[in-house]
Each structure stands twice: as structure tokens, then as C-alpha cells.
Amino acid sequence: MRCQSVAEVKATLDALGPVLPGSISKQWNVCGKPGCGCKDPKNPKRHGPYYQLSFTVGGRSSTLFLKPQEVALARQYVRRHRRFRELNAELVAAYVALARRVGVAALGKAQ
Numbered sequence: 001m002r003c004q005s006v007a008e009v010k011a012t013l014d015a016l017g018p019v020l021p022g023s024i025s026k027q028w029n030v031c032g033k034p035g036c037g038c039k040d041p042k043n044p045k046r047h048g049p050y051y052q053l054s055f056t057v058g059g060r061s062s063t064l065f066l067k068p069q070e071v072a073l074a075r076q077y078v079r080r081h082r083r084f085r086e087l088n089a090e091l092v093a094a095y096v097a098l099a100r101r102v103g104v105a106a107l108g109k110a111q
Contacts, residue, residue: 009090012087019081020074053066053074
């Protein structure tokens with residue numbers, strides 16, 4: 001990987017689009033209705049699938065239920081979040097390289 005400039009990394013970040021942290025899981029549930037097919041002892045047919053995005057933001061864990069038509073887009077946003085984290089590390093490295101070249105005091109002017 002070549003060392004990108006601060007401006008290049010910022011441009012890539014800007015073009016990235018929406019991101020979502022976390023992971024997506026598929027779940028099936030058993031309801032509370034007596035006699036429902038989901039509780040059949042021989043051939044249970046659970047309700048679902050239900051899709052859930054689990055994530056942590058600001059130190060707090062949370063979940064978000066997804067509609068079936070949102071799952072593909074949510075997966076794309078989760079992949080983008082991984083790329084966002086990589087780019088964030090590249091941005092820090094670019095700033096460090098720039099600080100070594102021009103000095104810390106000149107960072108705000110020399111991007």
C-alpha cells in the first residue's frame with residue numbers, strides 16, 4: 001500500500017457514502033401462542049427469518065431490526081464501515097508523515 005496524502009485520503013473518505021458498524025444476523029423465533037406451528041414437537045416451523053444489525057457506538061451496544069428488503073443495502077454499509085476504519089488509519093498515518101515533513105505547527109496549513 002502506497003502512502004497517500006492527507007487530501008487523497010480525505011477525498012476517498014468523502015466519496016465513501018453511508019456506513020454502518022456491526023454485524024448482521026439471521027434469526028428465527030418461537031411465539032407464545034398455544035398450538036402454533038412453531039411449537040410442534042415433531043416438525044416445528046419457527047417464525048422468521050428476522051434480520052438484526054448488532055453494533056456498538058460510543059461504548060454502548062445496540063441492535064436494529066432490518067426489513068428483508070434492507071438486508072443487502074445494510075451489508076454494503078457494513079462493508080463500507082470496514083473500509084472507513086482502514087481509511088481512518090491511513091489518514092492518521094498521512095498526518096504523521098506530513099508532521100514529520102513540515103512540522104506539527106504547519107499541519108493545518110500544509111494539507
